[in-house]
Amino acid sequence: MIKNYFKIALRNLVKTKGFSFINITGFAIGLTCFMLIAVYVLNELSYDKYPADAKNIYRVNLNTTGNGEVAVYPNVDVAVGEGMKNAFPEIKATTRLTQANDFVKYEDKQFKEEHLAYVDSNFLQMFSIPFIEGDGNKALAEPNCIVISKAFAKKYFGNQPAIGKSLMVGTNADIFKVTGVIDKVPDNSHFHFDAFLSLTSRQIKRTTWSNIGFYTYLLLNKDVDPKKLETKFPQLVAKYVVPEVQHDMGVSLAEAQKSVNNFVFTLQPLTDIHLRGNTKYELEPNSDIQYIYIFSALAIFILLLACVNFTNLSTARALKRAREVGIRKVLGSVKKQLIFQFLIESVLLTFFAMLCAYVLIYFLLPYFNQLADKNISFGFFLGYQSIIVMLLVSCVAGILAGIYPAFFLSSFNTIRVLKGSSTSGNQKSLLRSSLIVFQFFVSAALIIATIVVYQQLSYMQNKKLGYDKEQVLILPDTRLLGKDQDAFKQQLLQDSRVSSASISWAVPGGPIRNGTEIFPKNNNGNGATIHAHIFNVDYDYLKTLGIQVVQGRNFSKDFPTDSSGIVINEAAVRELGWTGTNPIGKSIVRSGQQELTVVGVVADFNYASLKQKIAPIMLMLGRNYGGMLVKIKSDDVNGFLNDLKTKWSSFNPAGPLSYNFLDDNFAKLYSSEQKTQQIFTAFAIIAIIIASLGLFALSAFVIEQRSKEIGIRKVLGASVQNVFLLVSKEFLLLVAIAFIFSVPVTWWAMNSWLQDFAYRINITWWIFAATGIITFLIALLTISFQAFKAALTNPVKSLRTE
């Protein structure tokens, strides 16, 4: 019996090739999308689950309130972890990490390593990162020890054994002994370091609580409630943070006591970090749980779109199969058997689609990996778990798509069907219309989303930033020149291709390296404390970046007092409460009671991503030795770089020259938005393809059904336009309804997406207008192929009665 069903189902698929082709294509695309996204989502959800105690590991975050805004830091001060562990028995262990980049040298090999971490000796054990060589328990117990990855070892030592070798780290050439080798940090980790150095090598003496800089993880005992533990942290803030604030800021005890409320330690589960850790100072840019939701929804939608095609085409074809149903019923088939037969057809179809999906996945995987920044192999899809999921999803999709047609077809009245009287009302089914609306709703919504994301992205890339990012070369490692930095800068300025140069580590779009609490010193007492970023600069910084001075002046060698002078931005003026007054000559007090005088105000410039509002900054002279910014005016950038390298070498620096361009750095700020845009574009295209496939087949079918009517109308004098309008009108109306639905939904959704950006576009009406036109044109084009064919057919053909 079952075999018979399969045989018939197979024959039907072969007999209606066009129908099968469109359905299998749609399903294959849908399944491919679904599987790729499912794998992506599973991979995202697997982050940081690899440590044996992952469930009991928490990161200590710090929430500070200042100027009415809450800032969250994922790292805390040096003494916090140990202090907490000593205070609360719930904490089993604590470990710290602080990242670094530095030059590493072995014999004649020297590289700049961007991913180094100084960690406590128990760090790798807490994260269950296994050692290939060396003793995991002792490897980082001593100062000046280093544990490296296999790839790192290969880079420096080739095939020689790594254990026991000495590496020179940093410009001072500190010696570190290799005491362990790990394979690598797992891909699904929120950090990826190539080497771990013992934190004790840093010989940190201070035991402060009120700064930041150390990523601190706590291992809690089983069954400890982290929420309860968090409520005990204010005790420690009162004990350690308040006295520090009192001393550093020179304020009264009462004033300092306020920090108990403004200085809150919280615990974030390790497994939450990748999807919910979105502070400015994450070890790596994390993902976002929002996107997981959005992508999951999209995957399901795309699969549903394919199901819709099947449902629609099957019910549309119902008339053709009505006779078969009638005969089967006469022959004694009961309804249940018919339903079963039709379901087998749809499931069989999705299984064929599944095979096609595997082929598609094979070819698309590299692009997917690139887009999603993943490293998933095709083998993963051949694992038994993936195959089971794939089979299950195909089966469910098949049943979902086939269930309505199966009931619909099997319920035909035997006698009526055999007599050949038409099952009228079949042409316009409410369900079919709703499903078309659904398909084009999804398509239109995705097009709108794509346009909005694209607009926001180009807005961010083209917005006037308040500084000039073109032709600015960043040399991040000029500290390698030691005392020769100034001489190097002077030499550069001799070059006619250099218009300006500045020694500073503060790069717009780069990390913010320094900040402090300040308060204005007014005549009538002191104002409220605000947080300000510190840019350590030299005299040429503003000129090199083309930042505009709006009040007062830039730093000048003519004023020796400028060593305690500062230049602030307009945001600082506002937040210090100086709006409407002349800030020049006023003083601020910073942490540690240093008093500084304002000599100038610069216009606000976007030193960070446009996601963030421009916060108060203050520029100070000196203590900036690290990097250099060079503004050039030359078309021959390569020629200039070659000369630059020669010049660099002539100083015998402690390491090679590294450089990048400010505008490239800037572009990287938005790589995540760029990805989002690519993904939305891909989804929009896929949705449109599936919906169009369905519409194409459906219009072909409906037109075929109406061919006689069309013939009559032509005989009665209908023109090509009349016929065209007649057959496309209904479809286009449905598309229009779909579009109308999509407008409020996307307007709301995209506005909430834009809330993430401090500087953002307004969603304008033309985005919707454009989408409406695009969707309409695509639908029109899809239908018109069939509609024109119908309109141009000689009516004699369709009316012949033989």
Added chain:
Amino acid sequence: MIELKGIYKWVNTGNNRTFLLKDINLTVKQGEFISIMGPSGSGKSTLLNVIGMLDEFDEGEYIFMNEPVHKLKEKQRAALYKQYIGFVFQAYHLIDELTVYENIETPLIYQDIKSSERKAMVADILDRFNIVGKKDLFPTQLSGGQQQLVGIARALIANPKLLLADEPTGNLNSKQGEEIMNLFIQLNKDGVTIIQVTHSEKNAAYGSRIINLLDGRIEK
């Protein structure tokens, strides 16, 4: 009114050429009532379709109301056709989704006639054919004779000069057929030129002239 000179129509099937119409020469004067007879497959419908400009021919000249049809562009031909010709079919070919009223109104819509004018014209013809009471019914609710009546009303709604009827009584019983023939006689008297295809000697006799077709050729 109609002049066909050496009309040939053929279809190519592989290397063979099958002739559907061969050397048709026919002149029809205004006010004539012509019956075309011939066995099944002899090309009667094809000839009627050619005359009605629904179908093309491959060779020969066709002059309709002093216009050389073979030289006209598609658009001009359509205009000519819309203005002068009405069609009646054996299978009625009413649109199932439209009521009697709407079926009859359809040709007027395609001739861009104003709504108020349409109403008057349709009301008029409903009255003439005695089917006012049926105007809101759908075709499937009518008998065959009634359906053909609607079909004829629809063909006449735009006041054509030429009525082409392809076996209009083929699906009707003899009494219904007779009624239709009487209607044709009446129309013919009112000045409508009629060309009908029929299998029935009796119905053919209603015409003023009979043309016999055999294998696509007019029998002398």
